[in-house]
Amino acid sequence: MIQYNKFTLDNGLRVLIHEDHSTPMAVVNVLYDVGAKDENPNQTGFAHLFEHLMFGGSINIPDYDEPLQRAGGENNAYTTNDLTNYYCQLPAENLETAMWLESDRMLSLAFGKKSLETQRKVVCEEFKEHYINKPYGDVWAKMRALTYSVHPYQWMTIGKELSHVENATLDDVKNFFKKHYCPANAILVIAGKVDTDKALELSNKWFGSIPSGEKYVRNLPQEPVQTAAKELEIKADVPLDALVKAWHIDSRLEHGYYVADLITEVLGGGGSSRLFQKLVKEKQLFSNLDCYHFGSIEKGLLAIEGKLVKGKSVQEAEIAIDEELQKIMTEKISEEELQKVKNKTESVIAFEDMALMSRANSLAMYELLGDATMMNTELEKYQAITTDDILKYSKLIFNKNNSNTLRYLSNN
């Protein structure tokens, strides 16, 4: 049970404070309700590029990192298709430095030309390092484009292509800031060895006077229900054939999301999971195989991907996957198998909640979803899932018409 108090400042900023006096540290987490899904299709990668620029100096503070490091703190940030999250951890005595830094960059950035020029290059190198200069690095760029015909989940947070990042202008940066970076679109979490009253006072002091800004109302094109299987085959300079399959699943708050989460565990969670045992160990069709989902807020994807053992054909591998999917679509799993994946989930949640940073992050995330109290009721939602649910949702998800297949073949 994670205890916290929630406040809303006059400018609309939501503030959540979680006290934990067993740690000497404090965490300040600022989540902005903007992700790659909010980008213009011709300017993808922008939310992430912007995240880099948030470290390029704010209106009153030329350098973000230095004062934080001087206070003994460290920080980082990440961008997903759904959101952008900034967090810093520092000795609790120096909490105010983090409040000062985070509030100033919510107030306004410095918008330096040099910072934009450098970070464009840095992000291009990040793009190359992770997605171009790695075998199979473009698999998910291709898969997203295949699976989503209209929804902006069709591109990755790094962007569709290098040129989108290279062409970003300072005006684009300013407009993006104005639209998304303001109290109305942010959630502040303060956690650790802090006193709630004092932390609230500091929140008012540093964030209270920032103009509220306009609440960004999202109106994204919704992905129509997929009505026919989609397939793509490509050849690339890679040593092994790979097979990637994906199916649309329910959005984050729907019951079907929780069921899909357990289905991925049954199929691909750990050494006793069905796909690993059948396809890697018994049939030896794959040298590695994963089954997971993206945890997206809107309707996301469940994926199975693996690399084939040399000499095995993609057709054989697909048939074998289909056999396993048929099984889970037609036969109820045993109560024991269901209990196994529930136990796993209980354990995952307990380990996640160990780190202060992770707790602060989860509070912000659940508040974004609508209500931070959901953090304490997640496990119940998993506990309520039945073997009938697994059967019902397996049929819905693994319906042929809902499937997307990428055959990523070696041209050697």
Add this chain to the structure above:
Amino acid sequence: MLNRTTQPHITEPTEFNLHLKPYQHYVLDNGTNVYAVEAGEQEVLSLELVFNAGNWYEEKNIIAASTNFLLKNGTNSKTAFEINEHFDFYGAYLNRSCYSETATITLHCLSKHLHHLTPVVTTLITDAVFPEKELAIYKQNQKQKLEVNLKKCDFVANRLIDEYLFGFHHPYGRYTSTIDYDAVDRESIVDFYKKYYTHGNCKIFIAGKLPVGYDKILNESFGKLPFNNTNLFQKEIHSAPAIEKKYNLINDVNGVQAAVRIARNFPNKHHPDFQKTLVLNNVFGGFFGSRLMSNIREDKGYTYGIYSYLQNHIHESAWMISTECGRDVSTATIDEVYKEMKILHETLIDKEELDLVRNYMLGTLLGDLDGPFQIISRWKSYILNGFTADYFNSAIKTIKTVSAEELQTLAKKYLNPDEFFELVVV
């Protein structure tokens, strides 16, 4: 009016009284040492068995890692699947890792399940059978994984730079080819297993919210095993650095980035320069605010990241600078690294920068001591390296007091471009 231009008052981290929570020490009936840290709010724990079974002890390439990997792939009483299912059922994670000197079996679980899990861990140490079929699958899949990794410039660079530093004969410098995997045989694994696990040297580290009677659980599961906990004979192996210092390699003609590694040999953690050099390393390339990062990423935009670090080995270390940068700017990147070395030779680090690095190191250290797994991990490192709590205290004292003059002397002693290996892999 709120003053947003001045940093609020801070407590200087140099004033913190940093404290490493002590461990409790037990000895099991068979003489096995147990180190325990009881802390944390969540009902979870980590149990780690550390064996002297790293590749330092192998006679044939990759036998140590193969033995470690296959420990949980079948015992006299359970198949690989049944073993996995047992741990999965309790939501537990059983991992094993092989390092240069040591190899480990690690269990993470909900505290309430510990007693269901340790008896099976015991069988992995005494009853593993290494089925031929499991070995064949392992070899096939590892070879495929290796083939994919060999396409990556960073992977190739990491292997080669270690070979230049230590020599291929040395456990730190040795790497594996598909031919080595082909040569792995069950008999070598079984021999290694008996000698270094069943009858090996074992230390146990446990941390978290420990269940009542956990010491009895440990004694029942591990206190009767035939470990040989008297000090084993330690093979002496000396590094033999390469003569040639500079290397260029094209691994992928179409590569758009270059993996750059610049490295020199460095003494181990017992050397009087070691702790001070950690401070110098932070200034140079050890964190986001370091000189290498500020110059090569934040000013020039040549890379997504560049770091320097001291390798974490027991017998000896190496000082490494590592980055993946744009292919066309690899030479410029290397030049900037050497320029930064030169500046450290010629100019004293000013007080403001050095204070910042001290504060950063102490603040993050405070964070690193937060939580049972972090505390036990630090103790484990000290114990395996032969240190006591004094090492922690002296590390803190060094961070607080090392002078700019001392750091300049170290820069002159160690940061000499001619003494570094230099490798570029595209």
